[in-house]
Amino acid sequence: MPITLARLASCRILSTSSKNGILHCISPTKAASLLFRRDLSNSSIAEWSQPFSSKVSNTKVISFSSSQHLFLRPTVSLCLIASGYKLVTTHPTMILKTCYCEASPFHQEPISLKMPPTVKQITEQYQQPQQKQVSLIRDIWSLIKPDLLLMCCIVLTAVAAAFIQLQTPVITGELINVISSGSSALLASAGISQLNRPAMKLFGLLSAQGILTFAHISLVSIFGENVAKRLRAQLFAAMVKQDMSFFDTHRSGELVGRLTTDVADFKHTFKQLVTQGLKSVTQTVGSAIHLFKISTPLTLTMLGTMPVLYVLLNIYGAYLRKLSRHGKSIEGQATGVAGEAISNMRTVRAFAAEEKEMEYYGQACDELSTTSRKLGFHIGMFQGLTNISIGCMVLTVLYYGGSLVVRNELTGGELMSYMLSTQTAQQSLVSLGVLFGQTIKAAASATRVFEFIHLEPTVPIKGGNTLSNVWGDVRFQDIEFSYPSRPDHQVLDLFNLHVHQGTTVALCGSSGSGKSTIASLLERFYEPTAGSVFLDGNDLSDMDPSWLRQQIGFINQEPVLFATTILENIRYGRPDATMEQVQQAARQANAEAFIESFPDGYDTVVGERGAALSGGQKQRIAIARAILKDPKVIMRKKENKRRGMNILHHRGGDL
Numbered sequence: 055m056p057i058t059l060a061r062l063a064s065c066r067i068l069s070t071s072s073k074n075g076i077l078h079c080i081s082p083t084k085a086a087s088l089l090f091r092r093d094l095s096n097s098s099i100a101e102w103s104q105p106f107s108s109k110v111s112n113t114k115v116i117s118f119s120s121s122q123h124l125f126l127r128p129t130v131s132l133c134l135i136a137s138g139y140k141l142v143t144t145h146p147t148m149i150l151k152t153c154y155c156e157a158s159p160f161h162q163e164p165i166s167l168k169m170p171p172t173v174k175q176i177t178e179q180y181q182q183p184q185q186k187q188v189s190l191i192r193d194i195w196s197l198i199k200p201d202l203l204l205m206c207c208i209v210l211t212a213v214a215a216a217f218i219q220l221q222t223p224v225i226t227g228e229l230i231n232v233i234s235s236g237s238s239a240l241l242a243s244a245g246i247s248q249l250n251r252p253a254m255k256l257f258g259l260l261s262a263q264g265i266l267t268f269a270h271i272s273l274v275s276i277f278g279e280n281v282a283k284r285l286r287a288q289l290f291a292a293m294v295k296q297d298m299s300f301f302d303t304h305r306s307g308e309l310v311g312r313l314t315t316d317v318a319d320f321k322h323t324f325k326q327l328v329t330q331g332l333k334s335v336t337q338t339v340g341s342a343i344h345l346f347k348i349s350t351p352l353t354l355t356m357l358g359t360m361p362v363l364y365v366l367l368n369i370y371g372a373y374l375r376k377l378s379r380h381g382k383s384i385e386g387q388a389t390g391v392a393g394e395a396i397s398n399m400r401t402v403r404a405f406a407a408e409e410k411e412m413e414y415y416g417q418a419c420d421e422l423s424t425t426s427r428k429l430g431f432h433i434g435m436f437q438g439l440t441n442i443s444i445g446c447m448v449l450t451v452l453y454y455g456g457s458l459v460v461r462n463e464l465t466g467g468e469l470m471s472y473m474l475s476t477q478t479a480q481q482s483l484v485s486l487g488v489l490f491g492q493t494i495k496a497a498a499s500a501t502r503v504f505e506f507i508h509l510e511p512t513v514p515i516k517g518g519n520t521l522s523n524v525w526g527d528v529r530f531q532d533i534e535f536s537y538p539s540r541p542d543h544q545v546l547d548l549f550n551l552h553v554h555q556g557t558t559v560a561l562c563g564s565s566g567s568g569k570s571t572i573a574s575l576l577e578r579f580y581e582p583t584a585g586s587v588f589l590d591g592n593d594l595s596d597m598d599p600s601w602l603r604q605q606i607g608f609i610n611q612e613p614v615l616f617a618t619t620i621l622e623n624i625r626y627g628r629p630d631a632t633m634e635q636v637q638q639a640a641r642q643a644n645a646e647a648f649i650e651s652f653p654d655g656y657d658t659v660v661g662e663r664g665a666a667l668s669g670g671q672k673q674r675i676a677i678a679r680a681i682l683k684d685p686k687v688i689m690r691k692k693e694n695k696r697r698g699m700n701i702l703h704h705r706g707g708d709l
């Protein structure tokens with residue numbers, strides 16, 4: 055009796071076998087792989103201990119029989135039904151230490167799931183790719199680590215420039231004291247030379263500061279571009295590695311938005327933080343030290359106004375961060391709407407839907423603008439309040455400092471120096487306030503970027519077994535499947551098909567019956583919910599997906615070409631192919647004649663998605679592209695009255 059499995063909760067079943075009764079499944083958290091074997095002879099169930107592939111660690115040994123209880127550490131409940139048995143397994147989400155399994159005869163009433171809410175959570179987890187929890191600071195650190203030396207130089211130049219700027223009020227104070235210490239007659243008799251020393255010192259400081267500022271900005275520019283380059287590369291790499299279900303649920307415009315706008319926002323603020331932020335912090339600290347040196351009571355009085363600033367930065371700042379994150383997500387949606395309309399402009403035009411699209415985009419922009427205006431208002435309010443509180447600090451200094459001069463507890467030069475230092479501190483604090491606002495926005499951008507970088511695909515791009523020789527025998531066994539984005543809609547229900555090597559099979563069925571889905575499962579774009587696909591008797595779930603896709607050529611009904619030359623498009627699957635091999639493939643695909651009739655031949659640029667070619671020409675180039683790959687299995691989707699898709703097992707066969 056074949057084992058039939060139904061997925062009740064969210065356990066992804068990687069493979070089942072009716073012959074030896076193996077049920078092989080992976081938990082959605084990927085914390086553990088469970089491998090069950092139903093021993094048909096004595097109706098007991100035993101679990102095998104070996105990992106099914108090197109990709110998944112933490113494989114847990116469980117053994118159980120048809121009796122009720124085993125050992126447990128329940129956190130997550132999963133429910134599986136095997137023929138004759140209903141299994142309820144429970145295991146922790148993170149590190150699996152123990153597992154709990156129950157088995158009961160199938161004819162009994164199903165055992166209710168132990169923790170329904172947890173099952174719900176895990177279902178959600180399954181639908182969304184796994185995301186590692188890493189702090190933003192650690193992420194940013196890993197991003198800047200390769201440029202640590204550059205970073206050190208930047209810090210040094212920033213601190214040096216700030217330190218020099220801190221000396222300016224001191225020397226200015228000295229200059230004022232020289233001027234105010236004697237009468238103008240005395241100054242005239244001693245000559246202007248008394249002024250020379252502090253004046254020359256001031257000139258030297260200003261020149262050095264200019265040179266350091268130049269060096270600092272140049273270094274920051276190099277550093278910022280390096281960081282942005284790495285971030286873009288990481289983000290793009292993370293995106294292209296995602297499961298196909300990821301692209302089912304995210305609009306291309308939104309993804310492009312993260313690559314461009316979010317990275318640009320992050321880069322801009324990051325550079326600002328490194329230039330302005332470092333300088334401002336150093337100046338604030340330096341000024342504070344200087345201020346204490348000149349007059350402690352005056353500085354303490356000034357600091358009395360500080361709690362207002364603290365409250366502003368913390369409470370108001372948290373609200374601003376929330377508002378900014380919301381704004382970013384709306385911005386992503388608006389970009390998605392525009393991106394979708396622009397990339398499907400032919401359809402939009404054909405349906406005269408320009409105004410409708412404008413309206414959609416207008417609505418998205420309205421929402422974005424409302425949120426941005428609100429954010430702008432609050433950032434303005436935040437900065438205004440910051441300025442007022444800083445202004446109050448200055449006024450306090452003037453008032454109290456003036457009274458100290460009147461009481462001869464402070465010289466005029468010291469008050470001047472104090473005022474200049476306060477001004478430096480004030481400017482630094484103001485720019486820190488502005489930076490804080492920008493940082494809030496950039497943190498929201500960075501969070502969105504790293505959110506994708508940490509997404510783990512369910513099926514990795516590479517890794518697994520390969521075969522030295524492929525014959526092209528394909529078998530779909532007891533396949534059940536529903537798309538992750540629509541788990542309630544069962545597309546394949548116990549689908550079985552055996553396509554022998556060297557044969558051609560046409561799958562005919564009504565629209566939406568699942569023909570393309572079968573092709574997607576063979577290419578491992580998605581994993582079956584139950585059952586297995588075998589190539590030459592080997593379970594696809596154990597195979598290297600990248601290698602597997604090399605063995606398969608799929609020519610879609612509406613092939614998509616890249617906006618480059620015909621040559622590059624044909625070579626896409628095999629970049630090292632020679633010109634002769636490309637021509638041979640084009641000849642086999644009946645594409646050579648029309649390619650050579652173009653003035654630029656193989657160098658003809660085909661436009662976005664091949665828009666500059668006819669449908670038939672696109673198909674033929676796609677066929678040439680598939681032939682050049684020399685796949686062992688070719689699938690072709692063809693529209694006809696009966697809606698058929700051919701699976702051709704190509705061992706030197708002709709398309």
Ligand SMILES: Nc1ncnc2c1ncn2[C@@H]1O[C@H](COP(=O)(O)OP(=O)(O)OP(=O)(O)O)[C@@H](O)[C@H]1O
Nearest residue numbers: 302537539540545564565566567568569570571697
């Ligand atoms: N990415 C997806 N996410 C969710 N559901 C999908 C997805 N792709 C297809 N489906 C659904 O799966 C079912 C099977 O689709 P599939 O594309 O395999 O049909 P088909 O037989 O190839 O149809 P046609 O001949 O019209 O191209 C349909 O109900 C479809 O709506």
